[in-house]
Amino acid sequence: MMGIFSQAGSHFRAATTAVKPRGSLEDERAPSDTESDDTSILDENEGSIITSLISQLRVGMDLSRVTFPTFVLEPRSMLERITDFMSHPDLIFGAENCNDPEERFIRVLQYYLAGWHIKPKGVKKPYNPVLGEFFRCRYDYPDGTHGFYIAEQVSHHPPISAFFYISPANRVSILGELRPKSKFLGNSVSTTMEGENRVTLLGLPEDGEYVITMPNMYARGILFGKMVLELGDTCMAKNEKHGMFCDLDFKTKGFFSGTYNALTGRVRRNSTDIGEVSGRWSHIMDFKYTKTGNKRVLFDAVKDGQNISPKWVPTEDDQEPNESRRLWKDLTLAIEHKDMEAATDAKSAVEDAQREQRKRMEESGQKHVPRFFELRDGRWVPKLTIPSDPTAAISTVQQWIFNSRPTLAGPSSGP
Template sequence: MDRGRGDRQGSQLTKDFFFKATGEERERRIILAKPLTVGEETDVDYRAPNPLQLVFSLFRNVLPGSDLTKFQLPPLFNLPKSQLQCFGESVYSTATDMLSRCNSSENPHDRFIAVVAWSISTVRPLVFGVAPYNPILGETHHVSSGNLNVLLEQVSHHPPVSALHATDEEENVELIWCHHPSPKFNGTSVEAEVQGKRQLKLLKRGETYVMNSPTLSMRFLPGPAADWVGNVRIQCQETGLEAELCYRSSSFLWRKGNHRSIKGKIFESSSLKTLYEIDGHWDRIVSVKDINHGKFTVMYNAKEVLSGLSAPIVKDLREVWASESAVVWSELSQGILSKNWEKAREEKKAVEEKQRELLRERESKGETWVPKHFSVSYCKEGGWDCSPIQQKVPPAPIDVPL
């Protein structure tokens, strides 16, 4: 099954990104912008007008080593979507069905390679100088892509923690992720370690794959750049296999060969024997080499997976929750897309002030906010843990066109 092939909704703003309901029963304005893709232009200009202005703002207002989770970007430097939407897109916005491939082989080695390839597909392009909105507490994002139903909720605001649950009943696949970015300003760069456990469960195989995420890096010198760096480990206790991946960016001296490169290996957990070597570029081609036979195989082609992606569409406007990201931020997104910066600033301020008001109300009543869709816990050793309350995610009123 293919998901999201090409732009079949046209290029007009009213068809791709803007939906409005009228009537007394319910009124919803929904802005759904296209996801970032690899190697192609989009109808939305995601570039910051003057990235150096953002750099100067950080130097003026933030001390090196500071936590940036409370730093607010002006709308000029925002993408027309929430971080919650971007998080969800990494799972449901693909041009080929990577998850089904994880289940398809009877060979555990082939399944593990497919899981590694799927993990690479969740890494998406970054644009220096622009960032999505910080999600509000209780914000949700509920989207279906084929048989895959995805639900996200912002379960904490300070610190920012997002939870994701996705199920595909036909493939017997389940995803449970906890996403906690921790950005820090280091003087010449911003490094955002993405904490939280990610689990991919192949239920009919009885296998659980546990993995982490690479680190987001925004570098100012010698030239502005945004990329993913760091190490990712993927483990499956049931098969006894592990993978280590290293994401690398251009070095300080701008050696182009390292740009968006990825190297790694797949090995046996018990003996540490290397079975496969992984090499390539996550935004192009990644190959795997069978150590025993010396055979090279393309395991991931970013152009096939991350190009021709469409924005989701609304199937049933009456079923869209008021907490949906595309509803919460609709007026701000519309201001950004139309480049009406005064309107965008007003709408962003309105959303933020409403949240402060709700916080004051809870504090005055001695109430504690509780997530609707996840149970959340935290411990110093294991960090944040987000467990879905429901066993399965229901079909969503927002859908990725096939």
């Protein structure tokens, strides 16, 4: 045990000696090209993350209770954060009425690219969902139509979040899963976002699925300096039925060149170039047609980013114990009050209950059975048969998401 504390102390001293004085001009400037929402500059009371971690240690303290400081926690679960990609439905609604498959593909690209600008100020990490946790909501659109969303943590090792969105009246469904994997890289952390989004235009089943993968995320400057969030590396969008493909490159800024939040991509149909995507996901993204050289705006986050579709979520009193907002309500309240000790206790309470639940199930020989999703042919899909008639589909989906209750064979209602 003494070796652990000695090693931690040596790393702490090495990190702090590398930190420039907080009063220096260089230290007070945010990295060039970043927006205020992309960067966290820690004040004198917050210090560096490693300082906060060390400050939590107490003689005889269980090290499993050490948690990230409250100022790097986003007060919502990852299951809710996924809803950011359903915030601009107007970009994809009606795509089935486009006669050109290339235009339909571009419309799906617009939906996907429009979700990245939504994030909390600075570098924040949502809660890691616990096994059996779920989040559900409904969207009420101005024209009287609705959208429905459900996400569930279907696996703990490895962590897998399955999610499903559908708007029967607007003939769109989105099915996907996320399998994040994080690595410590010295002064940064990378999160590999494995998994896929599968978009279906319900009015054009002959199109098949539009499949989109995710870029990786990087939190820079987590030990000292300025914390900056970046998206990096490549991801892919494709519709195999029509031979449509797009390789998107989210660019991280180099030490001496480049810009933050930039991305590029080429859209092709089979081997023929259709056009080029360029811009910044936090600002304006354009599409330039290869044949004509004409440009169109895919999404303007500065102009249209505030037009986010609001979501209706049941009140905490109407939620089940393992529903995200109710499950994490004590942690969320502690973060809002900037009470790190209370946040540590609240987070530990949920995680300790999760470990105890898994232990009881292992001892009794039980296996966790997800409530809303099932693994079929290697893919997590809803436990639901959706009628083709939109009116019947609305009733079926709403009943399944909001009025169903777990059966005796389902997961426990606790964390």
